[in-house]
Amino acid sequence: MGAQTKILPPLSLAVLSGILIGCAFPPVDQPWLAWLGLVPLLRAVVRAPNWRHAAFFGAVAGTIACLITTWPLISASTWTGWALSTPEEAASMAGRRAWYLYGLWFCFTGLWCGGVFWGGFAAALHWVGDQRPWRLLWLASLLWPLGVEWLRTQVAWGFHWTLLGNLAADFPWLRQLAALGGVWLLSALIVMANVAIYVLLFRRHAPRFWITPAITAAVIAVAVAGGFAHVRALEDIEPQFDVAALQLSQDSYSQFDYTAFGMDKHYLRLTKQAYERFPGRFDMLVLPESIGFGGVSLDGTRSEALPGKPVSTIEQWMTALTPLLPDPNSILVFGIDTVEQGRDRNSALVMDNTGPVGWYHKRGLVPFAEYQPRLTGLVDLSGASQFHAGVDATPIAVGGLKLGLFICQEILFPELIRESTSSGATLLVSVGNDGVFSDPAVALVHAKLAQVRATETGRYLVRSMKTGVSAIVSPSGKVLAQIPSDKVGMIVFKVAPLEHMTPYVRFGDWPLILFGLGLGVFVLRRPRDLPFGATVGR
Numbered sequence: 001m002g003a004q005t006k007i008l009p010p011l012s013l014a015v016l017s018g019i020l021i022g023c024a025f026p027p028v029d030q031p032w033l034a035w036l037g038l039v040p041l042l043r044a045v046v047r048a049p050n051w052r053h054a055a056f057f058g059a060v061a062g063t064i065a066c067l068i069t070t071w072p073l074i075s076a077s078t079w080t081g082w083a084l085s086t087p088e089e090a091a092s093m094a095g096r097r098a099w100y101l102y103g104l105w106f107c108f109t110g111l112w113c114g115g116v117f118w119g120g121f122a123a124a125l126h127w128v129g130d131q132r133p134w135r136l137l138w139l140a141s142l143l144w145p146l147g148v149e150w151l152r153t154q155v156a157w158g159f160h161w162t163l164l165g166n167l168a169a170d171f172p173w174l175r176q177l178a179a180l181g182g183v184w185l186l187s188a189l190i191v192m193a194n195v196a197i198y199v200l201l202f203r204r205h206a207p208r209f210w211i212t213p214a215i216t217a218a219v220i221a222v223a224v225a226g227g228f229a230h231v232r233a234l235e236d237i238e239p240q241f242d243v244a245a246l247q248l249s250q251d252s253y254s255q256f257d258y259t260a261f262g263m264d265k266h267y268l269r270l271t272k273q274a275y276e277r278f279p280g281r282f283d284m285l286v287l288p289e290s291i292g293f294g295g296v297s298l299d300g301t302r303s304e305a306l307p308g309k310p311v312s313t314i315e316q317w318m319t320a321l322t323p324l325l326p327d328p329n330s331i332l333v334f335g336i337d338t339v340e341q342g343r344d345r346n347s348a349l350v351m352d353n354t355g356p357v358g359w360y361h362k363r364g365l366v367p368f369a370e371y372q373p374r375l376t377g378l379v380d381l382s383g384a385s386q387f388h389a390g391v392d393a394t395p396i397a398v399g400g401l402k403l404g405l406f407i408c409q410e411i412l413f414p415e416l417i418r419e420s421t422s423s424g425a426t427l428l429v430s431v432g433n434d435g436v437f438s439d440p441a442v443a444l445v446h447a448k449l450a451q452v453r454a455t456e457t458g459r460y461l462v463r464s465m466k467t468g469v470s471a472i473v474s475p476s477g478k479v480l481a482q483i484p485s486d487k488v489g490m491i492v493f494k495v496a497p498l499e500h501m502t503p504y505v506r507f508g509d510w511p512l513i514l515f516g517l518g519l520g521v522f523v524l525r526r527p528r529d530l531p532f533g534a535t536v537g538r
Contacts, residue, residue, distance in 0.1 A: 010044035014057035015064060017041035018114075022068025024167055026448075027441035031167040037065075038194035041122065042136075043202060051126045058122025059115035062148075066114030067106065069162045072439035074101055076369070104368065113156055117148045133199040133212040138522055140195050145187040146515040157367040160412040161445065164190045169448040173227030174220075175477050178455040179502040181511040182414055186452075188511070189223060192216045234458075234476045239494035241401070241427075243472065244282040245464035246270055246490050247483045250435075253293075261316040262292040271332070272324050274490060279326065282492050283399065288466035289335030289346070289408050289433040292317075296349075297339045298359065304342035305386055311339055318355050325353035331399050333464075335407055335431035343388040346370060348405045348431050350396045357398045360405035361390025364413040369436070395425040401497050404459070408432030411449045414456055421457040421505045426497035428454065428461040434485065435467030443468040443485040451477040458502040460495035 020037030023030050041061045048054035124143055128136050149163050160166070165186030168175050177185045196216035203209050248266055257265055267287055274285060294310030295303060296317060303309040317336075325332060330353055338347040338359065346362040365371045370387045393416070395402035404425025410416055411430060420428070430450065434443040447469035454461040455477035463471045471482035472493040481491040503510075 010047045010053070010057055011060065013040035013044035013047075014061040017044070018061035018064025019068070021061070021065040021164075025069040025162065026444040027072055027439065028068070029441075029444065031170045034164050034167045034190050035193045036197050038191065039198045039201065042125070042140075042195065042198040045122045045125045046129055046202075048122075048126055051123045054126035055119040055123035059111075059119035061122075062114030062116075062118025063110045064114070065118075066162055067110040070105060070109040070113075072437060072441035072445075073109070073161075074105055075437045075439035075442070076101065108156070109159075109161075113152055113159060113162065117152045121148045133195075133203050133206055133209050134215070135522075136199075137192060137195045137212045137215065138518070141188045141192045142515040142518045142522070144191045145184040146512055146519065149187055150184065150509075150512055157373055158364065158413055160414070160449075163187055166445075166449060166452060169451040169477065172476070172478065173224045173231065175452065175455050176227035176230040177223050178452050178477075179230065179458055179504055180226075182418075182456050182504045182509060183452055184509065184511040184515070188515070189219065192219060231476045231478075234474065237475070237496050237498070239460075239496040241284070241495050241497065242282040242492060243284045243286065243427075243462050243495050244274065244278075244490055244492045245286045245462055245470045245472065245483075246274065247288065247465055247468070247470040247488060249467045249483075249486055249488050258293050259320070261312040261320070262294045262296075262310055263317065263320065264291045264293075267291045267334075268320065270490075271321070275324055275326055275330075278492070283329060284331040284333065284401075284462075286429055286431065286462050286464040287332070287334035288464045288468075288470070289348075289431045290337070290466055291334050292336045295337040295339045295344060296347075299340055301339055301342045303339050303344050305344055309339075309344075314356060317349075318351065321351065322353050322355060325351075328353055329399055331357075331401075333403070333405070333429055333431065335433075337387075344386065345390065346387050346407055347390075348407055348429070350398055350403060350405075352398060358396040360396065360407075361392070362387070362407040362410060363390045363393070364406075364410040364416050365389050366409050393419045393423050395420060395423060402426045404428045406430050408434075409446070411446050411453060414453060415509075417453050417457055418505050418508065421459060422501065425457075425459065426499055427495060428457065428459045430461065430463040431465075432463070432468060433466035434469075440485045447471060447479075447482070451479065456502065456504045458500060458505070459498055462495065 017037055017040040020033045024034040024037055041058065044057045045054045048057060121143055125140060128139050153160055163183050165183035168186040177189065193216060196213040199209055199212045259265055259268065294312060297311045297313055302311050321332060332351050333348060335348045338345045347359050349359045350357045365387055367373045395404050402424050404420035406417055434446060450461055450463055450471060450473055454473040454475060458475045460475060461473040467485060469482055469485050470491060472480045472491060474480055475498060481493045483489045483491055
């Protein structure tokens with residue numbers, strides 16, 4: 001009974017912490033909770049009788065948080081827009097995959113992405129225990145972005161969904177830290193704030209306790225001041241290039257929605273209307289991902305994986321689209337499945353009124369949807385719908401621009417977009433389709449990530465979604481124009497091709513190296529009389 005009395009109150013704190021962090025993300029979407037959501041867990045960790053209990057508390061909090069934040073991903077089973085299917089066929093498909101999606105959600109995103117890494121974080125913090133508060137600040141702010149977030153992405157197929165730093169998209173001046181050190185600096189800052197609040201609430205009796213909140217307040221103040229100056233500097237940019245993005249927001253299709261060569265009739269009509277009704281209003285029009293059925297052969301080959309897959313020729317598409325572009329300076333970007341050397345690709349094509357200028361093949365494929373991870377090779381739920389990943393990040397030069405292209409969920413991968421920018425991209429263009437998920441919270445998460453990616457790279461970002469949140473985002477991460485996920489429309493705004501390199505683009509994930517060095521120093525400077533796993537003054 002005594003043991004239960006000691007365990008249950010900290011366990012309740014861990015549960016509360018998991019709920020608070022989970023509610024910071026969409027669909028609840030209260031990002032301010034992230035700045036204090038870890039405080040109950042910190043209290044539970046310090047009160048834990050040993051490191052095993054601390055790890056358990058961390059695992060509980062992490063599992064709950066990740067289950068809440070990734071719940072919208074379950075809605076992928078209800079979408080039918082990738083193929084021509086009847087409602088009966090769609091229902092049958094959803095039934096076959098439902099068990100797998102729920103299992104993947106609980107075991108992978110909950111226990112693995114949340115439980116394991118949060119548990120390790122909590123166990124490490126227990127070692128510090130009630131030592132000097134600044135040591136807790138030191139360890140937590142370095143270990144979280146490096147161990148809980150970066151390491152998890154490395155073993156979880158690049159899963160960047162639940163990074164705390166993503167929530168800084170809603171804080172304009174603090175968001176500018178991403179240009180300095182990517183999302184990792186943002187995550188570290190949020191953890192620092194949590195530790196400072198914990199110390200103010202529970203450690204005021206400690207000698208010189210004020211040092212921890214003072215250091216945190218100073219760092220936040222410098223970040224705000226620097227962010228304000230950065231935003232003001234970016235306001236001096238004079239955009240001179242008009243871009244437009246279309247969104248249809250249609251969640252299902254029939255065979256009558258496509259032309260003989262496989263293009264979506266709705267987008268063909270909307271493209272024609274855009275040029276006719278708004279002549280001279282824009283220099284580049286961006287259409288979303290998957291505006292056609294089947295694939296477009298780029299070199300005359302057919303799909304080796306799907307011999308029966310409908311394949312059109314690039315000439316058929318150009319015959320339909322080039323007459324719509326009014327002059328040689330007109331640029332059209334759109335997403336479509338392609339076939340090249342017999343391999344299926346998820347691609348974005350760029351053309352002017354003379355024909356195709358170039359194309360980009362998606363590099364960051366979606367596990368369990370576009371490819372089957374090796375660890376689950378015995379269970380293939382992707383069927384024959386497998387894609388080959390691209391490898392080239394070279395921007396496509398057209399009309400005085402160098403377009404850095406990326407597709408749909410590649411918005412989750414900061415390293416891919418940074419690579420395109422460091423290769424010379426002056427404008428970022430994203431084509432996508434969040435209609436894979438019926439829950440609009442997915443589109444909201446990706447829209448926030450677009451703000452962070454634009455800030456990291458210091459580039460304008462044009463985003464056209466088939467179903468989602470289409471937007472034009474400034475280099476400071478400000479949304480200049482957008483279309484909500486359930487609306488049909490077109491947005492037009494001025495942008496500027498930019499060439500400067502932010503520190504993050506230039507130096508990459510340097511904060512992670514710094515965090516690793518800091519952790520090494522922390523271990524070397526630990527009290528000589530305090531063995532690992534022990535705590536003092538509890």
